[in-house]
Amino acid sequence: MIVDTAREIADEKIVPRRAELDEKNEFPTDILQDMARADLFGIFVPEQYGGFGGGCFEIVLALEQLARGCVGVATSYAASALGIFPVLIAGSEQMKEKYLPDIAAGRKWAAFGLTEANAGSDASGVQTTAVLDGDEWVLNGTKQWITNGGESQIYSIIAITDPSKGARGASIFIVEDGDPGFSYGKKENKMGIRASATRELIMNDCRIPGDRLVGRQGTGFITVMKTLDVSRPGIASLGVGLAQAALDEAVTYAKQRIQFGKPIISFQAVQHMLADMAIQLEAARALVYAASRHIDNNPRNMSKASSMCKVFATDMAMKVTTDAVQVLGGYGYMKEYPVEKMMRDAKILQIYEGTNQIQRNVVGQELNREYTI
Template identity: 50%
Template sequence: MNDVPLFAPTDEHEAVRAACRDLCRAKVAPHAADVDRSASFPQAAYDALRAADFHAPHIPETFGGVGADALATAIVIEEVARACASSSLIPAVNKLGTMPLLLAGSEELNKRYLTPVAAGEAMFSYCLSEPDAGSDAAAMRTRAVRDGDGWRLNGVKRWITNAGVSDYYTVFASTEPDRGARGISAFVVEKTDAGVSFGAPEKKLGIKGSPTCEVYLDDVRLPGSRLVGVEGEGFKLALRTLDHTRVTIAAQAVGIAQGALDYAVGYVKDRRQFGQSIADFQGVQFMLADMATKLEAARQLTYAAAARSERSDPDLTFFGAAAKCFASDMAMEVTTDAVQLLGGYGYVQDYPVERMMRDAKITQIYEGTNQIQRVVLARQVLK
């Protein structure tokens, strides 16, 4: 790995954290249980995040955004996830959907689509996975065929976060099937384009407030200006995007784990057994010590990856995968331990840690399973 200057969150980063934490405590956390129970989009959280410019903080000032750097954006996602994992997918998926444009989009394309996202008038999703192309994304069957000076798209995308709610979608499609990964291109598709439709929302274990649906593309006609970057470079663009946005999933995992640890600490201080607080028992203290240590290790790795994302360092691929993999495994462990610390109370919906445990699981799966992350990491190590 490269020698990279040390980093630390600045006073400005900490001010962002404090402001976002206060907002989430007041306007996001109170709705988290209802959002999960009803599997409904967290509209109140979205409205609050938009009003405070936390819905898409990464959008540059050029396009009307606040221009938050990668670390500040990670901190926002962490703080929202601490209160409600479903709501944290608003800033996280807005970054995922728009990152291909920021990396390779033309000035005209970016101005047209990033400006309304920055203004809170639209959301952006990312369409890579398909029914038969998950980890093996290069095997996608969605096709884009030239049609005059434009393109015609046909195919199905699966596991699309915030599908149906988002107005815009970055869609990856094969433009030259014979070339495999080298024949994939990226396009912007609008929700209102003729031929675009959505499947029923998936019934999921966690993050229930963030809709996950199939996206159907039935003879969708796009002008040539909707191509993102260079034809045939879409797969490389998809991987470059994930290098950056795996950091956001790591941040989400850190936030979920922090929320669970916070609640567990409060509970063990108040809960009394055998005539004393259970926080006085060494076995409980050892669990808390391990939880806090692993959580802070994941946070520091996530922040280190965010710093590399901001600079687009050559070792970002390693750090993005490492942060996502380590933080999501940590989140699953910490939330499970939080349930254990609450005992029977941890297992019922009257208390939030069972929700956090369910929400944590997806962080080990999406944006590349942790098995795929380990493949990525090993390849980087063996280079």
Template identity: 50%
Template sequence: MSDFDLYRPSEEHGMLRASVRSLVEAKIAPFAAAVDEEARFPQEALEALVANDLHAVHVPEEFGGAGADALATVIVIEEVARACVSSSLIPAVNKLGSLPVMLAGSAELKQRYLRPLARGEAMFSYCLSEPEAGSDAAGMRTRAVRDGDHWVLDGVKRWITNAGVSEFYTVMAVTDPEARSRGISAFVVEKSDPGVSFGAPERKLGIKGSPTREVYFDGVRIPAERMIGAEGTGFATAMRTLDHTRVTIAAQALGVAQGAFDYAKGYVRERRQFGRPVADFQGVQFMLADMAMKIEAARQLTYAAAAKSERGDGDLTFQGAAAKCFASDVAMEVTTDAVQLLGGYGYTRDYPVERMMRDAKITQIYEGTNQVQRVVMARNLP
């Protein structure tokens, strides 16, 4: 298979899409506006996803999971994001938080943490960013000090998605301050561990249904066996994780772009001005054509990156960054155009496209800003 071959979804992937879309339209979409308006966690979405084994489809079958491949995971996230980006962060962040355990964790860690995740008994979050270490993640200050058979963690993590809701947290901490990125190790911390606490929810522009909070570690003492991989390998594990999970952000972006396009297309076909549907005007037709073209380009790039993620291809770092960057830029363009197509109505909360536009913005920022993605791509040119 050449580097430019695209991954073609199978019949099973098509059936999965139809099944997820039906579920989303029945159980998640009706609550999307209220979740945003009330800035509350989408409990209805969590219950629906868990009941249908879609909350963490990436978990291997040997740990009780669905064993979905990377493309199937992308399709689930895409279809949920088409209606509610906040809800799509449930399967997306469960993968982000647990993937370090899957990539580098011991057999015991996998058994202990992947099984309850697969059963829907717990969610998993990812703690990398800090108040003074965002894009420069290697500059983190959270410390982990060895004390016999335990490690003691102290520090603060910021911008942690689903913080306070998740039971498990993959935490990156400095174990050797002199070694910079090679002195960072990864740990699993549980919400119930003494010394773990959370800040107030951030007041965000979008994804208001997904709580974003600081996580505080005040003398958190955990068993040494909760280290993920060998000491000093945490930063490398974190970067490997992001190579895979940036594809899930591309999927979110793709989903919200598709949702906004679908709504705007239906609206302009029904809305009449000057005695005919707005969709009859060539200027509007050109806008719709450009929106559809960009969405399809983003979809092909995202699916190709998902295939590379599944195969572990050597150029995944470039392809994952490219998919995330391109798809999120497309999402911002398409959702903004959708607001424009609805005119004044698009600017009100009575219609979903203004929420979609606000939600789309975060896909250009988290898991590495798109400026950082371009740095990553430039350093890993194929």
């Protein structure tokens, strides 16, 4: 049912508009509203807060279909889930009651504010600070390249509350659109996923009530790591959906395009390319589904599976979209056909929510640990 609904959204609402959104660098507010009406924002919210109580696997299914339409639009949806995960994982009951019903209904969207100019792959470089002043927290700092920045109403912000404690000195706060001292930088002009909005979040003596602290003070990084463990299969499934869309385009074209008197799909050189694309795609899909089911069982350690599927599926998406452009040849390079956009969109999947190099580090470190007696 989730698959059908997400697919209907993709086919009816996203595909007809994706080229225009990409061209105009335009945020798909109305499409997100369509998703909200279709209850898609309720998938990852527990039932008692108006959602459907789905887990990582359900999000993966939805994102895969949305990404078949447009990774930019799907990213905007995924970023809202990412932004609220800290509340789901570590938030108080009171905090959940405050935010989750609005998220489930799609009335409000969320965003996740971790990255800074000097804190990318090295998340411990966060320089944004939060200081308790009476009943209020005062935040200072600038977050960079925040997906849904300026479009969402709810932001999870990672800030240092105790610089002396290093990684144990970070905490997560909820900052709301309109809070005093909270503003946005200019919208970034990106290579791909241009339908998604990416902005700076600027906190200049931003004052928020004391109860906006998510979980206990100093547990920020633990929550961030848990959040990313759960969210990475979602990014992997964007790769799966995107590659599926590219494969669909490539095969359809190869059957139509006549060269040397035959459809090009009848040439082995093309057939083998398409076959490799399909094989890699299915392998990635199987891994992503398995990893997300594994995570939904709530194992003690989920980082390895999470990182593995992210790396494999997004590298696969880059390869498959590049090959799709190749199959379409000159047409593939033209904006009239959707595959060049798919190729541009694919690149970000290898970069955001932890670069694929960092993911390999995680897998390597986990292996090292597992084999230590």
